[in-house]
């Protein structure tokens with residue numbers, strides 16, 4: 001499950017990292033391996049320990065057991081050397097409401113002894129510019145909207161050139177433009193060689209920007225790897241839109257599939273079925289996908305749509321973390 | 330580029346954080362409101378005395394009150410005695426109780442620590458900020474007292490408790506000394522407030538607890554049954570600045586007080602460190 005990589009190639013590496021709150025194992029022995037230069041999505045439903053893991057990486061919370069290395073150094077022992085090279089957004093942005101956005105950033109910057117006071121003003125201005133907040137720089141942070149605060153939080157992570165960015169749900173509260181902008185920013189950091197570790201429960205977002213991902217469920221790490229690896233482990237499926245769902249299902253059964261009828265949306269219903277493992281099909285297996293559509297047509301099924309869907313991260317995510325909507329614990 | 334690199338390699342002494350702390354503290358409206366309230370004490374006192382026709386008998390009301398009408402320079406001293414038991418500890422409680430708990434409740438604590446501010450450095454800076462507030466508050470009171478005293482009452486050479494007379498400039502010097510004495514007196518309470526502040530992320534709770542501690546200490550200080558305890562109470566020397574108003578100047582209480590406060594700073598500083606250095610930051 002852990003990608004093979006030499007120690008030096010990992011930006012974040014944890015071994016059996018565990019945090020217990022009272023009787024609850026909020027993070028339960030996770031072995032993370034975040035390759036340098038990757039955009040790493042940290043996925044999981046609410047309350048599965050993403051933020052708690054991030055707090056341990058940043059030395060805010062002490063692990064109950066296990067250890068974590070960030071940029072090759074053990075945390076929290078080497079915190080003073082590591083953190084100046086790490087930009088972070090943890091559990092949402094936080095500011096002094098009575099200070100302007102710009103003054104807030106100057107304050108956080110002055111907390112870092114490695115930050116040069118001579119360039120502070122310029123670095124703050126360019127960070128604000130990068131997240132599109134220049135116009136609101138002198139407005140009190142208390143008067144910022146949710147999305148503006150989120151942007152300011154991201155700007156805070158960008159005050160210095162960083163080797164690693166840890167962003168806990170960076171698009172929370174952002175408008176569609178803001179979300180796109182963040183995706184764009186993340187890609188540009190990656191292009192500069194910065195490793196980006198993004199926690200999220202928005203799968204689409206992770207699919208669009210990440211090269212790697214890990215999936216958490218109830219404190220445990222249930223999968224990790226490159227996006228292709230994660231998707232590859234899932235199954236593709238075929239979906240037919242038709243006003244003749246019964247006939248279509250019969251044809252699919254002939255191919256050895258198990259069709260499922262979904263709620264008729266309008267005039268046409270949808271019939272879908274999981275395809276056998278791709279490995280089986282690729283190696284000249286039992287079904288040629290291209291035979292299905294002609295067979296449907298021959299059987300007189302009025303086909304209004306026919307899609308072969310690649311396994312999505314979402315299917316994989318739901319398969320690993322369960323369908324339920326309720327927070328597990 | 331090379332200059333930027335050297336800057337990242339060689340960390341500065343970290344005074345920037347102290348500067349930032351002071352500027353945040355003294356830019357807050359709350360701080361200004363408290364300083365204004367502190368300044369209001371001598372002003373109210375002087376105005377009330379000026380408006381009341383009756384003369385004050387010696388020994389009536391707070392110490393020095395009877396002398397104010399003859400010499401405006403006593404307004405500051407009288408106001409100080411009035412403010413020491415409750416009002417000054419209240420403002421110190423607000424500032425010291427807010428140090429860590431306030432940052433925790435805003436969530437800014439995690440960002441300061443991730444910057445990284447360093448936990449010990451943050452504690453030191455926070456303590457320095459609160460201590461600076463003690464000095465600013467007492468000086469504000471003394472200066473406001475001098476200004477209002479000079480504008481409402483005659484000003485002249487000051488007759489000290491010992492009967493000696495000192496000049497107006499020297500009495501100004503003594504006023505500043507008294508302000509320093511009272512500030513130093515409050516440093517122990519500051520350390521207690523800092524420690525309490527590391528225990529919670531509810532600033533109001535830490536503020537109230539700090540004030541309560543100062544009140545309890547003063548109550549213990551008036552119970553004769555506990556006289557063995559009195560020299561160890563951080564409030565023991567709070568009103569003991571009479572030595573600074575005698576001729577020749579008697580600094581022995583100043584020294585005893587400073588020693589006692591130093592002890593409190595060490596003990597509660599160590600407790601705050603012990604608590605904060607390994608604390609999980611979950612706010």
Ligand SMILES: Nc1ncnc2c1ncn2[C@@H]1O[C@H](COP(=O)(O)OP(=O)(O)OP(=O)(O)O)[C@@H](O)[C@H]1O
Pocket residue numbers: 021026044045046047048049050051052053201329611
């Ligand atoms: N201070 C705390 N005391 C006790 N339990 C806590 C504390 N903080 C977090 N937890 C528990 O730890 C678990 C993991 O919380 P965490 O904040 O890490 O989840 P998360 O994955 O970040 O969730 P979300 O997606 O909602 O942000 C939760 O069940 C939570 O109740």
Ligand SMILES: [Mg+2]
Pocket residue numbers: 050051052091168
């Ligand atoms: Mg979270």
